[in-house]
Amino acid sequence: MLNPQKIRKDFPILRRRINNYPLIYFDNAATTQKPKQVIAAIEGFYENHNANVHRAVHTLSQEASELYENAHEEVANFISANDMEEIIFVRGTTEAINLVAYAWGLRNLKSDDEVIVSLMEHHSNIVPWELLSKIGKFKIKYVNVNNDGTFNYEDFENKISKKTKIVCVSHVSNVSGVVNNVKTLAEVTHEHGALILVDGAQSVPHLPVNVKDSDVDFLAFSGHKMLGPTGIGVLYGKHEILEMMEPFQGGGEMIREVSFNSKLQRCSITWNDLPWKFEAGTPNIAGGIGLMEAVKYLRRIGMENIKRHECVLTEYAMQHLQKLPKAKIYGPREASAKCGIIPFGIGGLGSHDIALFLDNYGVMVRSGFHCAQPLHQIFKLQSSVRVSFYIYNIREEIDRFIEALKEIEQI
Amino acid sequence: MPAVDDYVARIEGTCGKEKDVIVIFKYGKKNEAIARILKKAKTKKSISGIIFEMTFKNFSFRVYSSGKAIFRSIKDKGELQALLFELLF
Numbered sequence: 001m002l003n004p005q006k007i008r009k010d011f012p013i014l015r016r017r018i019n020n021y022p023l024i025y026f027d028n029a030a031t032t033q034k035p036k037q038v039i040a041a042i043e044g045f046y047e048n049h050n051a052n053v054h055r056a057v058h059t060l061s062q063e064a065s066e067l068y069e070n071a072h073e074e075v076a077n078f079i080s081a082n083d084m085e086e087i088i089f090v091r092g093t094t095e096a097i098n099l100v101a102y103a104w105g106l107r108n109l110k111s112d113d114e115v116i117v118s119l120m121e122h123h124s125n126i127v128p129w130e131l132l133s134k135i136g137k138f139k140i141k142y143v144n145v146n147n148d149g150t151f152n153y154e155d156f157e158n159k160i161s162k163k164t165k166i167v168c169v170s171h172v173s174n175v176s177g178v179v180n181n182v183k184t185l186a187e188v189t190h191e192h193g194a195l196i197l198v199d200g201a202q203s204v205p206h207l208p209v210n211v212k213d214s215d216v217d218f219l220a221f222s223g224h225k226m227l228g229p230t231g232i233g234v235l236y237g238k239h240e241i242l243e244m245m246e247p248f249q250g251g252g253e254m255i256r257e258v259s260f261n262s263k264l265q266r267c268s269i270t271w272n273d274l275p276w277k278f279e280a281g282t283p284n285i286a287g288g289i290g291l292m293e294a295v296k297y298l299r300r301i302g303m304e305n306i307k308r309h310e311c312v313l314t315e316y317a318m319q320h321l322q323k324l325p326k327a328k329i330y331g332p333r334e335a336s337a338k339c340g341i342i343p344f345g346i347g348g349l350g351s352h353d354i355a356l357f358l359d360n361y362g363v364m365v366r367s368g369f370h371c372a373q374p375l376h377q378i379f380k381l382q383s384s385v386r387v388s389f390y391i392y393n394i395r396e397e398i399d400r401f402i403e404a405l406k407e408i409e410q411i
Numbered sequence: 412m413p414a415v416d417d418y419v420a421r422i423e424g425t426c427g428k429e430k431d432v433i434v435i436f437k438y439g440k441k442n443e444a445i446a447r448i449l450k451k452a453k454t455k456k457s458i459s460g461i462i463f464e465m466t467f468k469n470f471s472f473r474v475y476s477s478g479k480a481i482f483r484s485i486k487d488k489g490e491l492q493a494l495l496f497e498l499l500f
Contacts, residue, residue, distance in 0.1 A: 019477045352431050352481055353462075353473060360461050360477045368426030376428075383427025411458055 002305040008392045010035035010297075021362030024397045029174050029202060029341050029388035030366055031224045034294075038227055041293035042286050052282055054253060068285050071292035072275060078295045079219065080210040081236055085274040088242070089288050092233035093201040094124040096220030097168070099235055099278065100197050101128040103248040105166070109138040114163040116194075118143040118151060118180075119378060120173045123371045125199045129168060138165070145378050149176035149331035157188060164194040171203035175372045175386065176331030177314070177341030179203070183214045190215070195241065201225055205390075206310055206339050208303040211236055223287065228294035232287030235278070242274050251280035306391055310340035313389045313398065317342055320402045326409045330379050343370075343384040349411060351383040361404040363397075415495045418444040422491065432491060434480045441478030448474055448498045470494060 008014050011033050016023045025033055045067065051060035053068045072084035081087060090096045109115065115129050119142050129140055141159045144152040151169075160167065167189045172179050182198050189196040197218040203209055204219070205226030211219055218241075223232040237245075247254050254277050256270045271277045298306065315335035321327050326347040332338060346354055351367035358365050366386045369376050376383065387401070421435040436444040445463075452467035463474040472482045485491045 350429050350431060350481075351427060352425050352429070352433065356433070356473075356475050356477070356479055356481060357462060359479070360475055369428075371426075382429050383425075407459060407461075411456070411462065411464070 002301055002309045002391060004309065004392055004394050007035075007301070008394075010037065011392050012036060012039075014392060018362035018364075019360050021400075024361075024363040024393075024400060026387040026389065026393065026397070026401065027364045027366050028390040028393075029225070029370070029386060031230065032205065032227050032390050033392065034229065034290075035227055035297055037297055038229065038290050038293045042229060042290045045286050045289045050286075053285055054276070064285055067289050067292075068283070071288040074292045074295050075234055078299065079204065079236060080212050082212075082239060086211075086236055086239050086242065088235040088237065088275045088278040089283055089291075090233045090235050090278075091231055091284070092222040092224070093122075093199060093220045094233075096218075096233055096235035097125055097197065097199065098128045099248045100166075100218050100220075100237075101132050103245050103278070104195075104241070105129070105132050106136065107246060109136040109165055111137040112163060113138040113165045114161065115140050116143060116156070116159055116164055116167040116169075117141070118156075118169045119145045119374045120149065120151065120176070120178065121168065121170055121372065121374070122174050122199060122201070123373070125168050125170060125197075126374070139163075142374075143169075145375060147378075148333075149173065149178050149375070149379070150337065151178065151180045153181075153184070156185070160188060160192050160194070162192060164189070164192055166194055167196045168199070169196070170199040170201070171209070172200075172206070172339045172341075173331075173372070173375070174202050174341070175343050175370050175375050175384070177202070177338035177343075177388075178331060179207070179337065179339050182216055186215045186217075202339065202341070205298070206303075207307050217241055223291040223294065226291075226294055227297055228291035229287045232284050232291045234291075239274065242278070245278075247271060247277055247280065249280040252282070254278065254280040301391060307339075309391060310389050311335055311338075313393055313395070314338055314340055314342060316395055317387065317389075317398045317401075320398065321405075324402070324405055324409060327405065330381065330384055340389040341386060342388075343386045345381070345384055346405065346408060349408065351385045353411075354385045354405075354408060357408045358401065358404055361400065363401050363404060413496075413500045415492055415499060418447075418499050419495065422488075429483070430485075432482045432485050434482065434491075434495065436478040436480070438478065444499060445474055445476065445478070447500075448480070451498050467494070467498060 049063040051064045053065040144155040195217040200221040204221040219236040224230040330343045355367035423433040452465040456464040474480045
C-alpha cells in the first residue's frame with residue numbers, strides 16, 4: 001500500500017506556502033516535484049564523483065561512468081528492456097521522438113509511405129512528423145478520437161495499411177488521461193509490417209510499463225515527469241532496430257574511430273556501441289544519476305500501488321467535480337479509463353481565470369491547450385483546466401480544491 | 412521617469428484560443444499596483460476580495476489579490492504597455 005503522508009515528508013517543496021495557503025500541486029502532468037533522495041543524489045554526484053564519463057583512466061571518471069551506466073541499467077530494468085543497450089538518454093520525450101523521426105524516419109520514409117499519428121497526441125508527437133514530411137514527402141494519416149476523448153480503434157484499423165511504416169501514438173493522453181491499449185496497437189501495427197513509437201511521457205511515471213509484454217518498438221519518456229530532474233529523458237528502442245539505425249547527432253562519445261584519409265581528403269567514421277552511438281557529446285550525467293534515484297524511489301513504492309492511488313484520487317475528484325453545477329469534465333467519466341488526469345471547465349469562465357483563482361488558494365493547476373490543440377478542437381474547446389495527480393497528493397487537497405471551485409462558481 | 416516595469420515583473424501570453432495576457436506584478440509592489448488600478452478603473456464585481464472584475468475605457472480585465480491580472484482582447488504589446496501605464500500612473 002502507498003502511504004502518501006509518509007511520502008510527502010520526502011518532498012521539501014510541499015512544506016511551502018503560496019499566498020498564505022499550503023501548496024497543493026496538481027500540475028504533475030507538466031512536471032513532478034522531486035524527493036530529497038533525488039536532490040541528494042545529484043548533490044552527491046557533484047560533491048563526490050563529478051567528472052566526464054568514458055575514455056578517461058582516472059578514478060573520478062571511472063566512478064562517474066559506472067554511475068551513469070548503472071542509471072541506464074536501472075531504467076532498463078524498470079521498463080523490462082533486455083539490457084541497457086536499448087536505453088538511450090536524451091533531453092526528454094520531445095528529443096526522443098525527434099531522434100526516431102530524424103535518425104530512423106529520414107532514411108526509411110519515402111514518398112509513397114505513410115505515417116499514422118493520433119489526434120490525441122501532444123504537439124511533440126505531431127510536429128516532428130509534419131516537419132519531416134516536408135523533406136521525405138511521405139503522407140501522414142491522423143487517427144480520429146471519439147467524442148469522449150478515447151482512441152478510435154476502428155478508424156485506426158481503417159487507416160493502417162501496407163503503406164504504413166510507423167505508428168506514433170501516446171500511451172496516455174496528456175489532456176484527458178485516457179489510457180490507450182498499446183499492446184493491441186502494436187499487434188495490429190506489426191501485422192502490417194510497420195513499427196510503433198509510443199509516447200510514454202504520461203504512462204511510464206504512473207503505470208507499470210513492460211516493453212517486452214507490449215512489444216512496442218520505441219518508447220519515449222521524460223525524467224522530470226517521474227520525480228527526476230529536468231533535461232533527462234529516455235528513448236527505448238528494440239536492439240535490432242537501433243543497431244540498424246544511423247546516429248542522430250554527431251560528436252564525441254558516439255564514435256569509435258575517426259580516421260583521416262589523406263588521399264581522399266575525407267574522414268571515415270565508425271560508430272560506438274549502443275546506446276552511446278545515440279548519445280553525442282558530454283551527456284547529462286547528473287541528470288541520469290538523478291533519474292536513476294527517481295526510478296529506485298518509484299520501484300520501492302511499486303507501480304501498481306501508484307496506479308491504484310491515482311485512480312482512487314481521480315475517482316474522488318471526479319465525483320466531487322460532477323456535483324458542482326457549473327463544472328464540466330471533458331473526456332471519459334469513468335476513472336478506470338483514465339490515468340490521474342482530469343480536464344474540466346467552469347461555465348462562463350476562461351481556463352486561465354480558473355487557474356489564477358486557484359493560485360490564490362495555493363492550488364497549482366494548468367490552463368490552456370496543454371500542447372494538444374487538435375484534441376481541444378475535437379472537444380470544441382477554447383482551452384481547458386487540467387488537474388493531474390501523483391504519489392504525494394491526498395484527498396484533503398482535493399477537498400480544498402473543490403471548496404475553492406465552489407467559490408469561483410459564484411462569478 | 413515612471414515606467415510600467417516599476418510594477419510589472421512579467422507579462423505572459425497564454426496558451427489557448429482566448430489569447431489572454433497575464434500580467435504578474437512585482438511581489439513587493441503588488442499591493443500598491445492593485446490599489447492604483449482599483450482607483451483608476453471601474454470595479455464591476457468583486458469576489459471574496461480575491462478577484463476584481465474591472466473595466467477601463469473599452470478594456471475588461473480581472474485583477475487577483477495574489478498580484479496577477481488577466482487582460483482580454485489585447486491587440487499587441489504596445490497596447491498593453493500603454494494601458495498598464497494609464498492604469499498605474
